[in-house]
Amino acid sequence: MVERMTLILDAFDGGASRLTLEEVACRTGLPRSTVHRILDQMVRLDWVDHASFGYCLGRRAKSLSHGDNGHTRIREAAAHLLHELHLQTGMVVHLAVLDRGDCVYLDKLGGQLAATLTSRVGGRAPAYTTACGKAILAGLAPEQVDSLYGPRLERRTDRTIADLSTLHQELNRIRQRRGLAFENGEAMAGMACVGAAVRSPEGPIAGISLCGPARPGHLERVAPLVADVARDVSRTLYPELGAPRRGRRPADAPQQSWSPHAMERLLATQSGRWM
Structure with missing residues (x-):
């Protein structure tokens, strides 16, 4: 699970990167159903945000990469x-x-x-x-x-x-x-x-x-x-x-x-x- 979460986080190029479910699955090489299940868990834990455009890095991921989140x-x-x-x-x-x-x-x-x-x-x-x-x-x-x-x-x-x-x-x-x-x-x-x-x-x-x-x-x-x-x-x-x-x-x-x-x-x- 940790390895798959890491693959998903690495799929985002940066804090402003926005990806659809299909794009995350393509970049990680993981099955679409697996990516969807893990993304749901990551959204609940604030690692990823989900909106109409798809997915982007969430509060926790941004805080790790930017110290105090800028x-x-x-x-x-x-x-x-x-x-x-x-x-x-x-x-x-x-x-x-x-x-x-x-x-x-x-x-x-x-x-x-x-x-x-x-x-x-x-x-x-x-x-x-x-x-x-x-x-x-x-x-x-x-x-x-x-x-x-x-x-x-x-x-x-x-x-x-x-x-x-x-x-x-x-x-x-x-x-x-x-x-x-x-x-x-x-x-x-x-x-x-x-x-x-x-x-x-x-x-x-x-x-x-x-x-x-x-x-x-x-x-x-x-x-x-x-x-x-x-x-x-x-x-x-x-x-x-x-x-x-x-x-x-x-x-x-x-x-x-x-x-x-x-x-x-x-x-x-x-x-x-x-x-």
Whole structure:
């Protein structure tokens, strides 16, 4: 069994490799039925992930090949941009990655305001309760989201999304807003957040959010800044996505990159939870 598992893992060229069942069987020389049975076991143990496109390396396999799964690299690429974002807005900034169905926080900046939030570096929260988590989930295929949760979702507050169907509706709204995710009191009563995903060429790898006391109209004003920072971190990590922007505008004038008309159209698709 160990020899066959090794053959299957070796069939993947790297962390971004995606193979169908037939391709794995062809590369390993093993019978298709044997490969299917072993892959099912490896999916359950997180060595391999299964989605609509086929199979790819899972969390455990990637962590072995990349040490901390690339988290240090993400933190280093984002650090100065997160600091700048906090200085521009005065809000709490989070950097998080998806682990199973949870957000795991890699970084948190925010001075005294940060102490009022329950989040902490290394801590977890259900991804569907947070803006950065929902931004990441919106970049996944629906069946991948289905594999993370059951039909009923645990509530953190009376505003938390409580079922998978409603979550899919919210993720569709986020996609219509070009990846901007909002939450208002879904993770912690009285606090609101806006988030966007950091992306690789294969999909979302992290999320960035701004959080603070819920105030009407405030999130709309800072949302373009979050989107710009997430885009710049993505381009820093993956230069093929384009060169990072320079000289970002201050928090009181984000309209240069997102016009008022564009924001009005994006925010017209909001769910009503965060307004």
